Amino acid sequence: xxxxxxxxxxxxxxxxxxxxxxxxxxxxxxxxxxxxxxxxxxxxxxxxxxxxxxxxxxxxxxxxxxxxxxxxxxxxxxxxxxxxxxxxxxxxxxxxxxxxxxxxx
Numbered sequence: 001x002x003x004x005x006x007x008x009x010x011x012x013x014x015x016x017x018x019x020x021x022x023x024x025x026x027x028x029x030x031x032x033x034x035x036x037x038x039x040x041x042x043x044x045x046x047x048x049x050x051x052x053x054x055x056x057x058x059x060x061x062x063x064x065x066x067x068x069x070x071x072x073x074x075x076x077x078x079x080x081x082x083x084x085x086x087x088x089x090x091x092x093x094x095x096x097x098x099x100x101x102x103x104x105x
Contacts, residue, residue, distance in 0.1 A: 018049055019099075022056025029062045036063040043068040043076050044088050048096045 011028065015021045029037060037057070041049045050066045057064055079085040 018045075018052040019056065022053045025053065026056050026060060029057060029060050034062050036065060038065045038067060040067050040069050042088075043072045043074045044079075044085075044092050048092055048099055051096070051099050 009028070011024055013024045015024055025037065028034070037053075039049055039053055046066050046068050050064065053064045053066070074085055074088070075081075076085075076089075079089045
């Protein structure tokens, strides 16, 4: 049985945004021949990350599995009740629209 620690891989590269992260992951997927990758991110970031990583890994044959971190205290069902959540959601929606228009990386 594969040890959990051995299944977790971190990158050595530097990225500035989600699209660049997807490009870096694409290189790793191709180098290792991975067939499935699990992306763990914040609750508010899963939709845009899913779009970016699926687009970034298109054609590699790798399946993208998105998961929101269980340690993220955010409450998407009540995002308007907290200033930080409100700012995060509005920023994510702007970025999601940009991605959908082809402007995100």
